[in-house]
Amino acid sequence: MGKTINLTLRVWRQKNAQDKGRFEEYDAKDIDTEMSFLEMLDVVNERLEGEGKEPIAFDHDCREGICGQCGAVINGQAHGPDGGTTLCQLHMRRFRDGQTLIIEPWRARAFPIIRDLVVDRTAFDRVTTAGGYITVRVGQAPDANAFLIPKPNAETSFEAAACIGCGACVAACPNASAMLFVGAKVNQFAQLPQGAPERERRAVSMVRQMDEEGFGNCSNHYLCEAACPAEVSVENIAKLNREYLRAAVFSRST
Numbered sequence: 001m002g003k004t005i006n007l008t009l010r011v012w013r014q015k016n017a018q019d020k021g022r023f024e025e026y027d028a029k030d031i032d033t034e035m036s037f038l039e040m041l042d043v044v045n046e047r048l049e050g051e052g053k054e055p056i057a058f059d060h061d062c063r064e065g066i067c068g069q070c071g072a073v074i075n076g077q078a079h080g081p082d083g084g085t086t087l088c089q090l091h092m093r094r095f096r097d098g099q100t101l102i103i104e105p106w107r108a109r110a111f112p113i114i115r116d117l118v119v120d121r122t123a124f125d126r127v128t129t130a131g132g133y134i135t136v137r138v139g140q141a142p143d144a145n146a147f148l149i150p151k152p153n154a155e156t157s158f159e160a161a162a163c164i165g166c167g168a169c170v171a172a173c174p175n176a177s178a179m180l181f182v183g184a185k186v187n188q189f190a191q192l193p194q195g196a197p198e199r200e201r202r203a204v205s206m207v208r209q210m211d212e213e214g215f216g217n218c219s220n221h222y223l224c225e226a227a228c229p230a231e232v233s234v235e236n237i238a239k240l241n242r243e244y245l246r247a248a249v250f251s252r253s254t
Contacts, residue, residue, distance in 0.1 A: 004032055010024070011025075012116065014115060036092070059117065065164075073105070089229075108170045130206050131203070147194070167181075170215065183238075200250045204251075
């Protein structure tokens with residue numbers, strides 16, 4: 001065990017999408033600094049349930065920084081104060097004894113609140129369904145050298161594919177833009193020969209769906225990159241714009 005700290009939590013509570021919502025204050029006492037942030041919420045919830053009160057609803061799954069399910073804004077920062085870190089990887093040693101933490105859900109029109117800190121992120125699923133896949137019949141797994149892919153292309157694709165779809169980029173952006181997410185999903189395929197047949201259609205379809213979901217436009221604040229736990233680069237946004245322009249030119253020439 002590490003040392004223990006006492007905190008004051010101001011947590012957003014909202015029963016459902018129709019509820020107005022409000023902040024409620026709780027004491028988090030004797031919190032072990034070796035706990036993760038989600039483990040701290042577990043402790044607070046156990047105490048609330050012991051008092052006959054409703055526990056705080058929050059998203060979580062693997063708690064290993066892989067699934068992208070967890071997410072909340074802590075004192076104005078998506079996933080909290082540490083860079084390159086999901087909420088489940090954030091440890092309580094990052095906070096000071098006696099500190100007040102303001103905990104909110106992702107704030108975006110495209111991410112409606114379901115309850116408390118839980119938001120509906122199925123907009124990302126619909127954007128992915130619009131084009132984040134390949135339909136080429138590849139059969140069995142080919143030999144490693146069957147498709148010769150330049151190393152820079154392979155690395156760029158791999159870095160883009162690191163996106164876990166948590167939505168922190170949207171929550172951090174003043175415009176609630178999903179450009180970093182969509183850019184990563186488009187570029188992970190655009191760099192590979194398997195993604196070439198649908199390259200133009202993919203860019204147009206995913207951008208169109210992104211707009212239909214109500215996400216805002218990028219205005220170069222770079223807060224998306226700062227909040228991304230996978231540290232996906234904003235270069236993917238520039239590449240998305242190029243892919244979209246390429247698709248427009250391609251469609252005019254055919």
